[in-house]
Amino acid sequence: MKEIVRKVITIHVNGKTYDIPVGTGRYEMPESETLSHTLRDRLGLTGLKIGCDQGACGCCTVIMDGKAVTSCMTLTMDCDGKTITTIEGLADRATGELDGLQQAFLDNCGYQCGFCTPGIIMTAKAFLEEHENPTEEEVREALAGNYCRCGTHYTAVESVMAYVQKRKEERQ
Ligand code: FES
Ligand code: FES
Incomplete structure (x- = not known):
């Protein structure tokens, strides 16, 4: 058999x-x-x-x-x-504290709708792991594949840049 x-x-x-x-x-x-x-x-x-x-x-x-x-x-x-x-x-598994990038979206009103925002954050997160100090132009390019269909772009970029700045200050 x-x-x-x-x-x-x-x-x-x-x-x-x-x-x-x-x-x-x-x-x-x-x-x-x-x-x-x-x-x-x-x-x-x-x-x-x-x-x-x-x-x-x-x-x-x-x-x-x-x-x-x-x-x-x-x-x-x-x-x-x-x-x-x-x-x-993304959040800390032990404490539930949000990842710094998520927090930056909250602090800078970077959240868009529930459809596009998770994808934007995950794309940005992976990008920032490999790019210590990107320019706004580079962030825009990295997020180019995450389309908002509502035309409300793009406080997300401001949020990512705020996080980049905060991370830079914390590491100094
Ligand atoms: S649902 Fe996967 S790229 Fe649009
Ligand atoms: S705000 Fe999410 S698709 Fe436009």
Whole structure:
């Protein structure tokens, strides 16, 4: 009799490890499932939003192994062993204190709607991990893939720049 080999994908999300069985059964994940649906529908992490579902709006952005990725364009099958941070994972896990960048958005009224804001913050967060002291122009360029459809741009950039300045002062 042919042995059935079960596939399991392991992902590490916001400090927790999830083993997700792959298959066509009721509780299994189809191979075609995107990371955005896995995070939202299976893990209940609904902070990321699915806007265009085709890689154009940035609403679904998460950080995977240090890089910002559009989760709607990423198959969960390709994430085996990866470390993922969603907007829910930015705050300090022990104290619940917001990440400095989140706080900067609050302090500078950088929040836009619930659809685009999480993606903007995650894109900015990944960018700032690699850019110590970016210019406003560079921040605008980094956020170019995160479209607001309402034309209310862009106090988000001011918030990111305020955080860059604060971080610089704290590190001096
Ligand atoms: S929903 Fe993923 S880029 Fe728009
Ligand atoms: S899409 Fe969020 S404020 Fe426009």
